[in-house]
Amino acid sequence: MSRYIRPEILSMSGYVAGEQPASDSDVIKLNTNENPYRASEKSYNAIRRVLEFGLSRYPDPRAAEFCEIVGRKYGIDPATILCGNGSDDILTILTRTFVGSGELLRLPYPTYILYRSLAEIQGAGSELIHFNEDWSLPDNFYSAGENLRLVFLPNPNSPSGTVIPKERIVEIADNLPCPLVIDEAYIDFADDSCIDLAGRHKRIIVTRTFSKSHSLAGLRFGYLVAAVELVEQMLKVKDSYNCDTISIAAAAAAISDESWQVENRKKIIATRNRLTEKMRAMGFNVPDSKANFTWNTRTDINVRLIYEYLKSQGVLVRYMNYPDWGDGLRISVGTDEQVDKCLELIRQFVEK
Numbered sequence: 515m516s517r518y519i520r521p522e523i524l525s526m527s528g529y530v531a532g533e534q535p536a537s538d539s540d541v542i543k544l545n546t547n548e549n550p551y552r553a554s555e556k557s558y559n560a561i562r563r564v565l566e567f568g569l570s571r572y573p574d575p576r577a578a579e580f581c582e583i584v585g586r587k588y589g590i591d592p593a594t595i596l597c598g599n600g601s602d603d604i605l606t607i608l609t610r611t612f613v614g615s616g617e618l619l620r621l622p623y624p625t626y627i628l629y630r631s632l633a634e635i636q637g638a639g640s641e642l643i644h645f646n647e648d649w650s651l652p653d654n655f656y657s658a659g660e661n662l663r664l665v666f667l668p669n670p671n672s673p674s675g676t677v678i679p680k681e682r683i684v685e686i687a688d689n690l691p692c693p694l695v696i697d698e699a700y701i702d703f704a705d706d707s708c709i710d711l712a713g714r715h716k717r718i719i720v721t722r723t724f725s726k727s728h729s730l731a732g733l734r735f736g737y738l739v740a741a742v743e744l745v746e747q748m749l750k751v752k753d754s755y756n757c758d759t760i761s762i763a764a765a766a767a768a769i770s771d772e773s774w775q776v777e778n779r780k781k782i783i784a785t786r787n788r789l790t791e792k793m794r795a796m797g798f799n800v801p802d803s804k805a806n807f808t809w810n811t812r813t814d815i816n817v818r819l820i821y822e823y824l825k826s827q828g829v830l831v832r833y834m835n836y837p838d839w840g841d842g843l844r845i846s847v848g849t850d851e852q853v854d855k856c857l858e859l860i861r862q863f864v865e866k
């Protein structure tokens with residue numbers, strides 16, 4: 515059968531998502547950076563209202579209701595916003611719009627693994643620029659390059675949770691010959707968003723998701739902000755109805771519930787900082803995280819064995835091994851109780 519398949523697809527290994535045990539299992543899930551708390555009741559009420567009305571009509575292809583709300587919230591033109599079926603859909607639309615076969619996508623390394631798969635699907639190359647040891651970016655991340663068509667920069671980065679300051683991001687965008695995508699999947703747990711620059715600086719595009727800071731990973735909703743001329747071209751690439759009526763209504767309600775967001779952010783940040791301190795106290799190297807997870811490394815122990823031990827005890831974290839960089843455990847911030855259980859098991863393992 516392989517003769518039917520494009521060679522680019524045959525040769526790629528494909529993105530492997532984190533394990534998803536059945537939703538009724540009592541595994542403590544700290545492996546895919548979901549939010550452990552229930553989403554705003556306003557989003558559940560919006561879903562109920564949609565269901566009462568019925569689903570016989572197609573959704574709004576542009577999700578105008580949502581774009582208006584985000585436009586007002588951030589003081590941006592709704593025409594600069596494009597919505598997607600989760601931010602992975604947005605990242606796919608971006609790659610398909612800007613990067614063709616034989617062209618180049620630039621990424622920092624290590625980072626979100628999906629970007630590379632998106633380049634491979636296009637038959638494009640990925641240029642991986644290693645972070646410095648302190649998770650800052652080296653000068654060659656800024657340089658022009660032949661065939662370079664798009665640059666992805668998650669801020670905060672995964673798996674490190676570290677951030678690149680906004681002034682540096684503007685410098686990078688000023689130097690690049692192509693659009694720079696700031697993937698702000700985790701920005702609500704950090705301080706300094708670039709959303710005010712997107713659409714104004716012609717080459718800065720910002721992407722956001724509802725999977726992390728809005729507790730709606732199961733809903734699938736994300737969006738980007740970019741210059742209108744770029745959005746107009748991306749509209750040709752997206753599926754006509756890439757967001758359904760339920761997700762548009764729920765996302766619009768969730769983003770309007772400011773007090774839920776303030777409260778949730780406070781809880782996640784407090785638990786994250788406690789997790790960081792406790793892991794450091796147990797001898798792990800943990801960079802300062804501005805996301806809802808921490809990156810934990812140690813050279814004197816095989817950390818894969820810790821992952822396996824935790825799994826055997828019903829706690830899932832993410833073990834990552836990056837060639838030419840090293841391995842570690844990425845632990846998502848759960849509730850205090852979940853994190854305490856995870857910490858206690860790690861303590862038992864390292865002290866044994």
Ligand SMILES: Cc1ncc(COP(=O)(O)O)c(C=O)c1O
Nearest residue numbers: 600601602626668699723725736
């Ligand atoms: C950096 C980054 N961007 C995007 C995503 C995808 O988010 P979504 O659930 O909106 O597709 C993730 C998911 O873990 C991520 O880590």
